[in-house]
Structure formats: structure tokens, C-alpha cells
Amino acid sequence: MATTTPFHLVRLGCLAIFLCLAAALPSHSSSSPHVPRYFRRYPVSPRNISVATIQRELGPTLSQGSTIFGPENPGFANATHRFSLLSPPGVQIVVIPAHESDVSEIVKYCVHNTIEFLAYNRGHGSTTSLGKFKGLQINMQLLNNITIAADKKSAMLQGGTYNDQVMRTLWDQGYVTMTGSTDCVGVMGPALGGGHGRYEGMYGLISDNFLQLNVVLADGSAMAVDAKSDPDLWWALQGAGHNFAIVTSLKMRIFPRQVDSWHYHSYYWTGDQLETVFKAMNAFHRSDNGTTPPRMGVNAGAVVMNSTISATEASLYWSFTYAGPAAEAEALLAPFFGSIPNAGEESGDVPYPDLSAAQRVDAAHGGCNSGTYATSSILMRDYNVTAQRRAYDSFNVWAARYPDLGRRARYYYEGYATKAVHEVDDAATAYPHRDETHIVYFSTGVPEGSDLLGPATEWAKATWDIWVEGEDPVRPKIYVNYAKGHSYETTEAIYGYEPWRLEKLRRLKAKYDPQNRFGYYVPIVSK
Structure with missing residues (x-):
């Protein structure tokens, strides 16, 4: 004869079995967080990430060729190498995805396990806000394919590509595009911050040439975004994109290269020529009507100690580049050649990808060196000649007071031909500073093991104050990619003073990243 058990005893029996199973599981604590997900009432934030556990749980979901490793791996230092060592992110584990689809799986895993994540490509982000990060780094180095479309009007670049690679690949096939x-x-x-470069006079900012972005959002979902599919997110990604998504690949415009070489001409001037140089520079750019010759790409200047010119005073260095023959370039550069006595000059004609070396911003000239740097920067429309003289005199004072800093210090000047940038409606993208034609940047390296970081930081702020007073001390403007996280760098200065801009950015941030997972690179909302 069959018997039955009262229902309340069945429930108690099931509860007893559950408790026994739970007792056999690892402790549900921050030091041992890997309770199976279906037994977790809430996500667990681990104090220390276990490489072995992530390899076991995440590894099987990733494509062949993907790797997961921690600090004990010989490749860890190279995979986390950074330009700035001042406030580096606290990377506990590195995941290198082999395919774009892996990025979505990695982010979903991190979200499910409450692990902070940070995308990495070449390590040149140097804002101190990165120092707040501790967690898993997604290294994009294997996502480096470049594919030119059949119509030869666009190319698909994966998220791990870099400037020299893109410039050379396209140039060799007869094309160019906007890069840094x-x-x-x-x-x-x-x-993602707009993106300045040598071709912007002709083609606009890097982001102005986006056609489609394939992204992974903060919840791990992957989607293709363009101007029609999601206009709001598209707007935000063009100027404030670091706060909204990881880009796994982008489709962007390419253009026939038109010329076989660029002409460059570099000058060295002594400090007594400063006023003459900057007045000529303002006339050259004619920023009041935006008629800087579009083919005259970025001209890169510097104030620097150069012992071959003077042992006690800084000198000026300026390098101009032109997308065309020497005769055309030299006609435009007539106000500088011969009219201003110089202490030396260099000129030549090189293929476009070789301009980095010609202008001394390549790896061989220290353009990619790691170190601890004290920096500050500001955007300008014109060069205030009086302010530049004050800044120059201040440079000499500080360099004499701290010779170890003075030998490493630079004022950098980036002047752009901005015709195509100005042709884009100012409200069309999140990039807020289309009226500004110059970036001015201070940097000095701090010797390893020295106690000079404090003085170096003071020097950076003192220089910034001089530049700001020469512009608009109430509304200074800062290029997001050069922002460093200083207390005087306001959100408005970086992302725009128009109230509607920040209102829109914060509204979109709440929609696409309500947990502020993309909050480590010049954040719109504090982490």
C-alpha cells in the first residue's frame, strides 16, 4: 500500500538538503567569492581576482587564441605597459581577446561577477582618474585588422589598431585617413575624444570620419551604431566616447592620398624672437576667419632647453608640414623663412607615414617613452603673445631653480588647419571645442627616485595659470585626451560650457551606463 508524506515535511526535507549542499560550498565571502552563480543572492565583488578561477570559468567561452594571465606571467609587464606612470590603473589580470565577439563575453562575465574592467590599446591614457581602477584589463592588441572596402571609400579598422600601422597600411595602398x-x-x-591630426584641415576630426562603430556596452551587449540606428549614442561617441562603450571595430572614411610626399620645414629660434614668431603664427593661422591653408597639417612647436643654442635660456623649435610639394609649402612659409633670423633649420620631403620621425614624435625621439610626468594643457584660438612671453620667462626661472626638471621640460604647441573641422555643426557631436585651433601643453619628466614631483606639479599649475589668464580665466577649455585629472580641470572645461551639453551627456550616461562602469577615463560622472 502506497504511503504519502505530509507536504510540510517534504519542504523541510528539501530545505535540509539545500543547507547541506550550501555547507559544502566555498564560503560566500569577498576572499573566496566563487560560489556558483545560481546560489548567489547578490553579485559578489571579489577583493582579489583569482587568475585560475577566471581561466576556468571565462576561458572556455572565448575564442581560440585568447589568453588570460596575471602578474606572474612574463608577458604581464608588456601587456600593461603605460606611457604615464604617475597614476596607473591597478591591473590584477589581463585578458587578450582573439576575436571581437570575445569582448562581449568578457564584459558580461565581469558584470556578472562584479569585476571592474578597463579596455586598453597602447597605454597612452594618462589621466589620473585611471588610478582609481582595480580589476581586469581587456588588452585589444590582437584586434588589429585593417580591411579596405570594395568601393575604396571606407576601411574597417579593429579596435587595437594604432596610428603608424594605419597610416602605413593605407598609404601603401594609395589611401589616407584621419589619425593622430x-x-x-x-x-x-x-x-573617441574627437581626435586631432594632420589631415583635419581637409577631412575634419577623426570622429568626423566615423561611418559605423561596433561597440560593447556596459552590460556586455554588442551592437553596431551609426547616425541612423541610434543618433543619441552616436552623438555621444563622437567626443565623449570613453564614457559609453568599448569599440571593437569602426568603419571610417578613407581618401586617395593625392600626393607622394609631404614637405616639412623645421626652425630653431632663440628666445628673443618669441614675439615675432607668435605674431607671425597668428597671422599664418588667421584664426579670425579660419583660412589656414587646409593642406598645411599640424605645425608642432616647443619651448625647450637646447644646450647647442643656449645653456641658460630656452629656445623655440617649430616644425611645419604640408601635403604637397616644397615650392607650394615654402611660399606659405615665407613669413618664417628669412624674415625671422633662426639658429638652425631642417627641411625635406618624406612619405606621409615618415612625418612622425621628421617631426620628432616617433619612438626613436622619445615620443613613446614611459615615465612620471607633471603636465597641464589648454586649448587656444590665438596665441596671446604677452602670455607666451610670461610663460617663456617663467620657464627659464623654473628651469634654473630645478635643473633636473628643466632638462626634461617642454612647452608643446600644436597648431591645426581646421577648415573641415569648422564645417561640421558644433552641436552635431559631443566634441565641444571646434572654435579652438591650438593645443598648448606643458610636460616635464620627474627623475625616478627623486622628490621633485611636488615642484614639477607646481610648475605645471603655474604655467597653466599664465596661459589661462591670457585666454579666458573664467572659461578655460581643455582637450579631453590631454586632460590629466587636476582639480582645476572642470567637467565644463572638458565637455563644454553650454548647459545642454552636460545635461544631454548625463542623461545618456544614465541610459547606457547607469552603473558608471566606463567611469575611469575623464569621467562625466564621478566614480
Whole structure:
């Protein structure tokens, strides 16, 4: 004869079995967080990430060729190498995805396990906000394919590509596109902040040439974004993109290269020529009407101690580049050649990808060296000659006071031909500073093991104050990719003073990244 057990005893029996199973599981604590997900009431934030556990759990979901490793791996230092050592992110584990689809799996895993994640390409992000990160780094180095479309009007670049690679690959096949100017820097880092470069007079910012972005959002979902599919997210990705997504690949415009070489002409001037140089520079750019010759790409200047010119005073260095023959370039550069006595000059004609070396921003000239740097920067429309004289005199004072800093110090000047940048509606993208034609940047390296970081930081701020007073001390403007996380760098200065801009960015941030997982690179919302 069959018997039955009262229902309340069945429930108690099931509960007893559950408790026995639970007792056999690892402790549900931050030091041992890997309770199977279906037994977790809430996500667990681990204090220390176990490489072995992530290899076991995440590894099987990734494509062949993907790797997962921690600090004990010989490749860890190279995989986490950074330009700035001042406030580096706390990377506990590195995952190198072999395919774009892996990025989505990695982010989903991190979200499910409450592990912070950070995308990495070439390590040139140097804002101190990165120092707040601790968790898993997604290294994009294997996502480096470049594919030219059949119609020869666009190319698909994966998220791990970098400037020199893109410039050379396209140039060799007869094309160019907008990238940054320093060859070792990744394409996507600058691009998500707008992205300046030598071709912007002709083609606009890097982000102005986006056609489609394949992204992974903060919840791990993957999607293709363009101007029609999601206009709001598309707008945000063009100027504030670091706060919204990881780009696994992008489709962007390419153009026939038109010329076989670029002409460059570099000058060295002594400090007594400073006023003459900057007045000529303002006339050259004619920023009041935006008629800087579009083919005259970025001209890169510097104030620097050069012992071959003077042992006690800084000198000026300036390098101009032109997308065309020497005769055309020299006609435009007549105000500088011969009219201003110089202490030396160099000129030549090189293929476009070789300009980085000609302008001394390549790896061989220290353009990719790691170190601890004290920096500050500001955007300008014109050069305030009086402010530049004050800054120059201040440079000499500080360099004499701290020779170890003075030998490493630079004022950098980036002047752009911006015709195509100005042709884009200012409200069309999140990039807020289309009226500014120059980036001015201070940097000094701090010797390893020295106690000079404090003075170096003071020097950076003192220089910034001089530049700001020469512009608009109430509304200074800062290029997001050069922002360093200083207390005086306001969100408005970086992302725009128009109230509607920040309102829109914060509204979109709440929609696409409500947990602020993309909050480590010049954040819109504090982490």
C-alpha cells in the first residue's frame, strides 16, 4: 500500500538538503567569492581576482587564441605597459581577446561577477582618474585588422589598431585617413575624444570620419551604431566616447592620398624672437576667419632647453608640414623663412607615414617613452603673445631653480588647419571645442627616485595659470585626451560650457551606463 508524506515535511526535507549542499560550498565571502552563480543572492565583488578561477570559468567561452594571465606571467609587464606612470590603473589580470565577439563575453562575465574592467590599446591614457581602477584589463592588441572596402571609400579598422600601422597600411595602398600624429598611439583612444591630426584641415576630426562603430556596452551587449540606428549614442561617441562603450571595430572614411610626399620645414629660434614668431603664427593661422591653408597639417612647436643654442635660456623649435610639394609649402612659409633670423633649420620631403620621425614624435625621439610626468594643457584660438612671453620667462626661472626638471621640460604647441573641422555643426557631436585651433601643453619628466614631483606639479599649475589668464580665466577649455585629472580641470572645461551639453551627456550616461562602469577615463560622472 502506497504511503504519502505530509507536504510540510517534504519542504523541510528539501530545505535540509539545500543547507547541506550550501555547507559544502566555498564560503560566500569577498576572499573566496566563487560560489556558483545560481546560489548567489547578490553579485559578489571579489577583493582579489583569482587568475585560475577566471581561466576556468571565462576561458572556455572565448575564442581560440585568447589568453588570460596575471602578474606572474612574463608577458604581464608588456601587456600593461603605460606611457604615464604617475597614476596607473591597478591591473590584477589581463585578458587578450582573439576575436571581437570575445569582448562581449568578457564584459558580461565581469558584470556578472562584479569585476571592474578597463579596455586598453597602447597605454597612452594618462589621466589620473585611471588610478582609481582595480580589476581586469581587456588588452585589444590582437584586434588589429585593417580591411579596405570594395568601393575604396571606407576601411574597417579593429579596435587595437594604432596610428603608424594605419597610416602605413593605407598609404601603401594609395589611401589616407584621419589619425593622430604620434605613431605609437592607438587610433581609438584619441578618436573617441574627437581626435586631432594632420589631415583635419581637409577631412575634419577623426570622429568626423566615423561611418559605423561596433561597440560593447556596459552590460556586455554588442551592437553596431551609426547616425541612423541610434543618433543619441552616436552623438555621444563622437567626443565623449570613453564614457559609453568599448569599440571593437569602426568603419571610417578613407581618401586617395593625392600626393607622394609631404614637405616639412623645421626652425630653431632663440628666445628673443618669441614675439615675432607668435605674431607671425597668428597671422599664418588667421584664426579670425579660419583660412589656414587646409593642406598645411599640424605645425608642432616647443619651448625647450637646447644646450647647442643656449645653456641658460630656452629656445623655440617649430616644425611645419604640408601635403604637397616644397615650392607650394615654402611660399606659405615665407613669413618664417628669412624674415625671422633662426639658429638652425631642417627641411625635406618624406612619405606621409615618415612625418612622425621628421617631426620628432616617433619612438626613436622619445615620443613613446614611459615615465612620471607633471603636465597641464589648454586649448587656444590665438596665441596671446604677452602670455607666451610670461610663460617663456617663467620657464627659464623654473628651469634654473630645478635643473633636473628643466632638462626634461617642454612647452608643446600644436597648431591645426581646421577648415573641415569648422564645417561640421558644433552641436552635431559631443566634441565641444571646434572654435579652438591650438593645443598648448606643458610636460616635464620627474627623475625616478627623486622628490621633485611636488615642484614639477607646481610648475605645471603655474604655467597653466599664465596661459589661462591670457585666454579666458573664467572659461578655460581643455582637450579631453590631454586632460590629466587636476582639480582645476572642470567637467565644463572638458565637455563644454553650454548647459545642454552636460545635461544631454548625463542623461545618456544614465541610459547606457547607469552603473558608471566606463567611469575611469575623464569621467562625466564621478566614480
